[in-house]
Amino acid sequence: MATEKRKRLQKNQGEAVRVSDVARLAGCSTATVSRVQNTPDLVSAETRERVQAAIRALSYMPNSAARALRSNRSRMIGIVIPTLNHAIYASLVDAAQQRFASEGYSLLVATFDYDLDREKEQTAVLIERGAEGLVLVGECHHPEFYPMLAAADIPYINTYVFRPDGAHPCVGIDNRQASFDIAEFLYGLGHRTFGVICALMEGNDRAATRVAGVREALARHGIELDPSAIIERPYSIPSGREALRVLQALIPRPTAIICGNDILAFGALIECHEMGLAVPNDISIVGFDNLDFTAHISPPLTTMDVPAKEMGDGAARFLLDTLKGRTTMRKIRLEPQLIARRTTAPVPGLIFPVDLRKAVD
Amino acid sequence: MATEKRKRLQKNQGEAVRVSDVARLAGCSTATVSRVQNTPDLVSAETRERVQAAIRALSYMPNSAARALRSNRSRMIGIVIPTLNHAIYASLVDAAQQRFASEGYSLLVATFDYDLDREKEQTAVLIERGAEGLVLVGECHHPEFYPMLAAADIPYINTYVFRPDGAHPCVGIDNRQASFDIAEFLYGLGHRTFGVICALMEGNDRAATRVAGVREALARHGIELDPSAIIERPYSIPSGREALRVLQALIPRPTAIICGNDILAFGALIECHEMGLAVPNDISIVGFDNLDFTAHISPPLTTMDVPAKEMGDGAARFLLDTLKGRTTMRKIRLEPQLIARRTTAPVPGLIFPVDLRKAVD
DNA sequence: ATCATTAATGTAATGGATTACATTTCTTTG
DNA sequence: CAAAGAAATGTAATCCATTACATTAATGAT
Numbered sequence: 001m002a003t004e005k006r007k008r009l010q011k012n013q014g015e016a017v018r019v020s021d022v023a024r025l026a027g028c029s030t031a032t033v034s035r036v037q038n039t040p041d042l043v044s045a046e047t048r049e050r051v052q053a054a055i056r057a058l059s060y061m062p063n064s065a066a067r068a069l070r071s072n073r074s075r076m077i078g079i080v081i082p083t084l085n086h087a088i089y090a091s092l093v094d095a096a097q098q099r100f101a102s103e104g105y106s107l108l109v110a111t112f113d114y115d116l117d118r119e120k121e122q123t124a125v126l127i128e129r130g131a132e133g134l135v136l137v138g139e140c141h142h143p144e145f146y147p148m149l150a151a152a153d154i155p156y157i158n159t160y161v162f163r164p165d166g167a168h169p170c171v172g173i174d175n176r177q178a179s180f181d182i183a184e185f186l187y188g189l190g191h192r193t194f195g196v197i198c199a200l201m202e203g204n205d206r207a208a209t210r211v212a213g214v215r216e217a218l219a220r221h222g223i224e225l226d227p228s229a230i231i232e233r234p235y236s237i238p239s240g241r242e243a244l245r246v247l248q249a250l251i252p253r254p255t256a257i258i259c260g261n262d263i264l265a266f267g268a269l270i271e272c273h274e275m276g277l278a279v280p281n282d283i284s285i286v287g288f289d290n291l292d293f294t295a296h297i298s299p300p301l302t303t304m305d306v307p308a309k310e311m312g313d314g315a316a317r318f319l320l321d322t323l324k325g326r327t328t329m330r331k332i333r334l335e336p337q338l339i340a341r342r343t344t345a346p347v348p349g350l351i352f353p354v355d356l357r358k359a360v361d
Numbered sequence: 362m363a364t365e366k367r368k369r370l371q372k373n374q375g376e377a378v379r380v381s382d383v384a385r386l387a388g389c390s391t392a393t394v395s396r397v398q399n400t401p402d403l404v405s406a407e408t409r410e411r412v413q414a415a416i417r418a419l420s421y422m423p424n425s426a427a428r429a430l431r432s433n434r435s436r437m438i439g440i441v442i443p444t445l446n447h448a449i450y451a452s453l454v455d456a457a458q459q460r461f462a463s464e465g466y467s468l469l470v471a472t473f474d475y476d477l478d479r480e481k482e483q484t485a486v487l488i489e490r491g492a493e494g495l496v497l498v499g500e501c502h503h504p505e506f507y508p509m510l511a512a513a514d515i516p517y518i519n520t521y522v523f524r525p526d527g528a529h530p531c532v533g534i535d536n537r538q539a540s541f542d543i544a545e546f547l548y549g550l551g552h553r554t555f556g557v558i559c560a561l562m563e564g565n566d567r568a569a570t571r572v573a574g575v576r577e578a579l580a581r582h583g584i585e586l587d588p589s590a591i592i593e594r595p596y597s598i599p600s601g602r603e604a605l606r607v608l609q610a611l612i613p614r615p616t617a618i619i620c621g622n623d624i625l626a627f628g629a630l631i632e633c634h635e636m637g638l639a640v641p642n643d644i645s646i647v648g649f650d651n652l653d654f655t656a657h658i659s660p661p662l663t664t665m666d667v668p669a670k671e672m673g674d675g676a677a678r679f680l681l682d683t684l685k686g687r688t689t690m691r692k693i694r695l696e697p698q699l700i701a702r703r704t705t706a707p708v709p710g711l712i713f714p715v716d717l718r719k720a721v722d
Numbered sequence: 723a724t725c726a727t728t729a730a731t732g733t734a735a736t737g738g739a740t741t742a743c744a745t746t747t748c749t750t751t752g
Numbered sequence: 753c754a755a756a757g758a759a760a761t762g763t764a765a766t767c768c769a770t771t772a773c774a775t776t777a778a779t780g781a782t
Contacts, residue, residue, distance in 0.1 A: 030739075030762090030763095031761070066737070071741085101471065106469050107471075109469075110458065111458055126467065391732090395770055427770085430739090
């Protein structure tokens with residue numbers, strides 16, 4: 001009675017149906033009600049039916065806090081990403097969410113805007129909330145990050161990266177290899193002078209790894225990538241434009257521009273139009289991610305397809321399996337794919353007469 | 362001892378620091394520890410200091426399930442959106458997340474892909490998880506949706522819509538007015554024949570409202586929008602292209618195309634290029650949302666700017682205030698803004714000689 | 723100096739579902 | 753048919769932080 005009165009005062013429920021109410025209506029104990037929900041096989045068919053009817057009749061909703069407290073299972077997963085403003089992360093989250101939802105898990109989302117301190121803090125919050133697993137992005141985190149996960153003994157997986165030799169579960173692409181392949185592709189087209197436009201590398205190991213891949217590929221052919229040909233810029237179209245202008249001022253001028261993502265590449269492409277540079281005849285441009293729009297711009301962008309949805313889904317499956325106690329592959333390699341569209345062509349000198357090149361200057 | 366052994370077997374903690382541990386180390390009661398965390402003003406400065414030191418020393422993390430159970434506060438908010446694959450929702454979520462995080466709340470994200478049944482289910486899950494408030498999208502939900510919220514007595518707010526007369530808290534734009542304004546703008550440019558490309562209206566009241574706004578504006582000028590001039594298509598560039606082709610087959614041919622979002626508009630624009638239609642000289646196109654890329658395509662897209670971040674932030678502030686017991690404005694109107702770029706121009710006949718129009722056919 | 727407040731802290735009940743363990747009922751088999 | 757084992761259900765302890773209420777200490781007013 002006093003209890004009821006207090007509850008009425010609380011914001012939430014005027015009645016708050018509990019297991020005990022269901023049990024009373026179904027004529028059984030609370031244990032049985034609980035079993036119907038969690039281990040239905042242990043309950044006889046009739047009883048189960050009766051309990052379920054009672055649940056429906058009272059529209060009973062278990063109190064997850066109580067459940068989580070006792071069972072030590074929150075049915076929540078945390079995902080910690082740099083930002084939702086990049087389509088690639090958004091669709092990764094979307095895919096993960098769908099997979100988790102299909103198994104009755106909810107997703108707690110936190111962002112850290114490439115600030116590794118914030119990533120650590122936000123992750124700590126999710127752990128405190130009782131997340132049973134974590135989906136992360138990248139391999140490099142705050143120095144205290146992995147120790148924190150170990151202390152919490154919480155399963156996690158790094159997305160967007162693949163390191164066969166690494167210590168951590170991961171699902172993603174080999175960024176080094178992918179950008180290595182891009183550089184090789186361009187080298188194969190005859191390009192010898194390269195410019196790189198990459199995302200800010202602070203707090204973003206993918207960006208750094210991609211640059212490394214390019215540098216490595218070129219080094220194999222005896223080409224050294226000058227630091228001044230690596231332009232690091234925020235994720236935006238204007239940044240890409242500006243970066244291209246910087247690269248075009250270089251001597252010798254790069255004939256091929258490798259971009260760390262499609263947004264920067266799009267900016268670069270626009271700036272080429274603006275400067276009167278013909279793409280791909282005067283200059284080749286390659287993006288990364290294969291965002292939807294890249295196939296439709298003019299000319300369609302050559303880019304590296306990143307299977308973002310598969311990453312999100314794969315990460316979710318890995319955690320789900322792990323939580324079920326199944327042993328699964330801890331490292332899942334996804335294959336990116338170079339989509340050669342129309343912003344890449346053989347280096348100008350190879351196919352065009354020299355005078356035509358000059359005409360552009 | 363038995364307790365400890367059991368814990369060791371459980372997946373989670375080998376030690377599990379609890380309030381009682383902190384209390385023991387700090388030499389006070391658990392109540393005091395709890396007060397240090399929740400109502401620090403009630404604790405003397407020295408004691409507080411001592412407790413905080415103990416918390417740090419043990420790196421104590423409160424068990425949120427226990428806290429939520431007892432206090433009936435989960436410190437979680439739910440957000441239920443159609444999909445994260447549309448930039449506009451992603452950035453809404455991003456903004457909301459940041460605001461919530463700054464106040465110590467975590468965000469549970471669920472998607473429903475425009476399926477109102479799933480929206481209801483997913484929302485029920487979030488309520489069950491103990492979400493203290495809900496951020497929603499749109500005004501129209503499943504018939505049992507609002508009753509469910511009322512039964513749970515949970516604060517919520519509809520984003521993306523503004524209805525001064527509606528029964529529900531909301532933060533967003535007046536979609537009807539916005540598209541009304543677009544139609545007016547085009548009418549003012551002399552256009553009299555219109556085509557509309559809109560998103561799928563099922564489970565999407567914004568799309569429907571926008572079409573209604575156009576229809577209404579035109580009706581005022583005695584123009585009836587023929588149903589065959591309203592093309593409903595999924596959110597994708599190819600859809601926009603195809604829709605434009607359909608509209609171009611109409612007789613009389615529309616000189617102005619009003620699109621429900623920028624992606625469809627972009628598709629329409631591309632198809633114009635493909636068909637050899639000059640934009641804006643032969644045909645005007647208007648988008649909706651003002652996504653980043655629209656300013657950079659060629660020609661830059663005329664579109665309606667939607668303050669998505671403000672919506673996310675505003676929704677978060679509203680719920681935060683409401684949870685704090687403050688009374689706030691329940692309906693927040695945000696002003697969209699027509700950004701007239703270069704895909705709109707006076708109707709061909711007005712400025713171009715007729716023969717030039719014909720030349721395009 | 724004394725009583726009334728206020729501040730600071732402690733004790734113990736509480737939230738609601740789960741689950742270890744106990745008990746009863748039903749099969750099965752020798 | 754009895755005994756053993758399995759199946760079904762019940763009883764009650766448990767998860768851990770919060771908070772109502774009680775108690776003590778400190779402050780202030782008269």
